[in-house]
Amino acid sequence: MRTSYKGFRALFVHAHPDDETINNGATMALYAALGAQVTLITCTRGEEGEILTPELSHLSSAQTDALGPHREIELANAMNALGIKDFRFLAQGARTYRDSGMMGTDPNDRPDVFWQADLEEAADYLVKVIEEVKPHILITYDEIGGYGHPDHIQAHRVAMRASEKSKWQIQKIYWNTIPKSIIAESMEKLKEIGSDFFGAENVDEIAFAKADEFIDALVDGNSYVEQKMAAMKAHHTQISLDGPFFALSDNLGLQVWGNEFYTLVKGEKAAPFDEAGHESDLFAGVIA
Structure with a gap:
């Protein structure tokens, strides 16, 4: 790792507020x-999210439908915890893409949801950001959006097309x-x-669990894991303090959140490598 990354630029594309912290919080903070x-860039405001804070249940889409604005505040607080200054919603100021809900649910069919967005139009909004920011690296989901959520899949498509x-x-x-x-290790600890x-008996049933040989990079963000945990707490409607996310760190240690893994799909792997042959720096080989 370098001691300074001044002049280097990274773009993260996510579907809902909290996705960025869970997936990349330590990397972003580092x-x-x-x-x-x-x-x-966050593509929706997460209006259809399940609310885990009982006293805020009235914000749900089935009641006041005010969860989206609340999650905007949560996102701002999380970004403050991670030290991120530049965070925006896709097409901000031009239009709002609504959360599509889980695959196969009624919200999927609303005309204003991200799942129904015209791919070229949505990609064009992101192109404007790319040409403004000029990122050296882009981080987003795989082709199934990690676990099959329509907005995650669409975020992948939009990011790659852009x-x-x-x-x-x-x-x-x-x-x-x-x-x-x-x-697999996490499943065993949580079962205990x-x-x-x-929601599965064994790791082979989990779509987002990738064979270890597909891992190209491992960012050791353990020096910034406290910031990540603070950001997770900021997303309090979505991440319960006594829920499984914090149970993982309680039972496996904070490194379960400090180590973040990536597959490289464009560009060449470059040193430095860890003992397993993973890149340890996403900017390795980048010309800034």
């Missing part, structure tokens, strides 16, 4: 602290991923405390 320009359409050439593109070995968080 690079921002070391001087990189970190930009986050990277193709932009005149600015992004040097490296990474997809978020989690190795099977980590998921009676949690069925993953």
Whole structure:
């Protein structure tokens, strides 16, 4: 790792507020602290999210439908915890893409949801950001959006299409991923405390658990894991303090959130490498 990333630029594209913190919080905090320009684009405001804070249940889409504005505040607080200054919603100021809900649910069919967005139009909004920010690296989801949520899939499609359409050439593109070995260990620990968080009997049933050989990069963000945990707490309607996310760190240690894994889909792997042959720096080989 460099001691300074001044002049280096990273773009993260996510579907809902909280996705960025869960997937990339330590990575974002690390690079921002070391001087990189970190930009986050969030595609929806998460209006259909399940509310885990009982006293805020009235914000749900079935009641006052006020969860979206509340999650905007949560996102701002989370970004403050991570030290991120540049965070925006896709098409901000032009239009609002609404949360599509889980796959197969009624909100999928609303004309204003992100799942129904015209791909080229949505990509064009992101192209404007890319050509303004000029990121060296792009981080987003894989082709199934991690676990199959329509907005995650659409965020992947929009990010990849925008990277193709932009005149600015992004040097490296990474997809978020989690190795099977980590998921398997997490499942066992959660079973010990009676949690069925993953909703599966074994790791092979989990779509987002990738074979370890598909892991190209591992960012050690453990020096910034406290900032990540603070950001997770900021998303309090979505992440319960006594829920499985914090149970993972209680039972596996904070490194379960400090280590973040990636698959490289554009660009070449470059040193430095860890003992397992993973890149340890997403900017490795980048010409700034």
